[in-house]
Amino acid sequence: MVAIKSKIMFVCQSCGHESPRWLGKCPGCEAWNSFVEEKSSMKPAVKTQRGLAASTDAPVLLKDVTSGREERMLSGIVEFDRVLGGGIVTGGVTLLAGDPGIGKSTLALQAACRLGDKGERVLYISGEESVAQTKMRADRIIKKPNAELFIVNQIDLNVIIEFINKLEPAAVVVDSIQVVYQPELGSSPGSVSQVRECASILTQLAKSKGIALFLIGHVTKDGAIAGPRVLEHIVDTVLYFEGERYSAYRVLRAVKNRFGSTNELGVFEMTSGGLQEVLNPSEIFLAERAKDATGSVVVPIMEGTRPFLVEVQGLVARSAFGMVRHKAQGFDANRLALLVAVLEKRQGVRLEDQDIFLNVVGGVRVEDPAADLGVALAVASAFLDKPVPPDMVVMGEVGLSAEVRSVSHILQRINEADKLGFKRCMVPKSNLKIQSEIKTKKIQLIPVSNVREALDVIKNG
Ligand code: TYD
Numbered sequence: 001m002v003a004i005k006s007k008i009m010f011v012c013q014s015c016g017h018e019s020p021r022w023l024g025k026c027p028g029c030e031a032w033n034s035f036v037e038e039k040s041s042m043k044p045a046v047k048t049q050r051g052l053a054a055s056t057d058a059p060v061l062l063k064d065v066t067s068g069r070e071e072r073m074l075s076g077i078v079e080f081d082r083v084l085g086g087g088i089v090t091g092g093v094t095l096l097a098g099d100p101g102i103g104k105s106t107l108a109l110q111a112a113c114r115l116g117d118k119g120e121r122v123l124y125i126s127g128e129e130s131v132a133q134t135k136m137r138a139d140r141i142i143k144k145p146n147a148e149l150f151i152v153n154q155i156d157l158n159v160i161i162e163f164i165n166k167l168e169p170a171a172v173v174v175d176s177i178q179v180v181y182q183p184e185l186g187s188s189p190g191s192v193s194q195v196r197e198c199a200s201i202l203t204q205l206a207k208s209k210g211i212a213l214f215l216i217g218h219v220t221k222d223g224a225i226a227g228p229r230v231l232e233h234i235v236d237t238v239l240y241f242e243g244e245r246y247s248a249y250r251v252l253r254a255v256k257n258r259f260g261s262t263n264e265l266g267v268f269e270m271t272s273g274g275l276q277e278v279l280n281p282s283e284i285f286l287a288e289r290a291k292d293a294t295g296s297v298v299v300p301i302m303e304g305t306r307p308f309l310v311e312v313q314g315l316v317a318r319s320a321f322g323m324v325r326h327k328a329q330g331f332d333a334n335r336l337a338l339l340v341a342v343l344e345k346r347q348g349v350r351l352e353d354q355d356i357f358l359n360v361v362g363g364v365r366v367e368d369p370a371a372d373l374g375v376a377l378a379v380a381s382a383f384l385d386k387p388v389p390p391d392m393v394v395m396g397e398v399g400l401s402a403e404v405r406s407v408s409h410i411l412q413r414i415n416e417a418d419k420l421g422f423k424r425c426m427v428p429k430s431n432l433k434i435q436s437e438i439k440t441k442k443i444q445l446i447p448v449s450n451v452r453e454a455l456d457v458i459k460n461g
Pocket residue numbers: 098099100101102103104105106107137140141270271272273274275
């Protein structure tokens with residue numbers, strides 16, 4: 001074993017920024033009081049990694065490299081495979097991050113079981129729970145035990161590497177990376193240097209052996225242990241598993257993906273039998289919608305390759321003080337201000353002394369510009385006290401001169417609205433010029449070229 005040459009460093013526990021002295025505020029992520037003294041070891045870590053990385057290939061000419069498509073394994077959980085970009089890439093490293101208790105272990109175990117069912121050998125390293133606890137969880141989510149899934153309770157990195165070398169699995173899950181530690185490193189388990197070091201050693205091992213590696217990481221608020229942010233640049237794919245605290249629905253989102261799009265979204269429901277895929281999320285987002293309420297508009301948005309219908313709610317109230325408030329939840333506040341200005345200046349809707357609130361229902365965050373017209377109509381409908389017809393969906397990007405611009409993927413959006421029983425669809429006129437096949441849809445189309453025409457539709461009911 002090589003002697004460790006270590007020096008004292010201060011490391012930000014939320015983003016991993018290093019400094020030779022203690023700082024009150026991190027210049028990297030602006031977190032306060034996040035610096036903790038750590039022994040950072042320089043040389044030996046590099047040495048261990050070199051020892052592990054089996055690849056000793058010399059540089060080759062790019063033109064001589066035969067390009068194969070990356071190999072993928074399907075877990076069979078459709079939502080999970082899609083968010084990964086079409087399956088699990090062999091040799092790919094995925095970070096699965098989320099709040100404690102959100103269901104990361106459950107999701108990883110379910111995917112591991114499915115892979116095991118397909119005859120792939122999987123090693124599940126459960127550092128946080130005993131093997132018996134993991135078995136109890138597995139009993140809830142799968143009916144029959146499968147042969148190729150190995151479970152071990154271990155947190156020592158050296159032992160874990162031995163297991164991986166011995167078992168030669170196709171996939172490895174490390175639950176969680178924050179409890180794994182390398183004894184030689186000196187710093188305490190869970191510290192930034194430990195987490196970063198262990199993750200990069202495991203990553204190199206996975207790459208050299210073609211193992212699909214999943215690292216589970218907790219998002220921490222107080223910075224007591226290193227957050228997954230410090231790992232984002234090491235891994236190939238970063239998935240966030242999110243959900244409202246009091247709701248059973250969970251959203252899996254890719255925020256970085258070297259093998260696919262980052263716009264994909266998977267929706268799950270936590271049940272007593274584990275996570276169930278939700279194949280029709282629009283129904284949930286619209287489930288509690290009050291029909292005929294003013295200020296409520298249904299908008300088809302695209303998340304990656306998939307259309308969703310979401311409800312946008314506007315509320316307009318006379319301001320009690322001199323200063324008006326504009327607040328938006330799930331929508332960009334600057335974009336809202338712009339749309340309000342368009343309504344005021346171009347359409348003469350007098351909103352200057354009104355407080356305006358906007359909410360996208362279901363905790364969804366809308367970035368799709370096609371939601372502009374829906375947002376403008378939600379505000380106008382609330383102000384004019386005229387409901388938008390409940391069987392109508394609205395889409396269109398709004399420009400500064402109040403023109404309604406065309407949107408992408410219009411057929412998919414219309415199909416989704418049709419599927420959920422909507423009868424009318426307000427669309428940008430310019431889309432009809434480009435895609436005449438839209439007219440063949442049985443849903444009634446209401447083409448508009450500017451915000452005034454859209455307002456006339458709701459004024460006339
Ligand atoms: P878990 O996967 O342990 O979360 P994480 O690994 O992200 O910390 O999930 C914990 C929660 O999920 C816990 O509150 C219990 C609940 N749960 C179910 O409701 N049904 C189930 O079948 C399982 C396994 C867990």
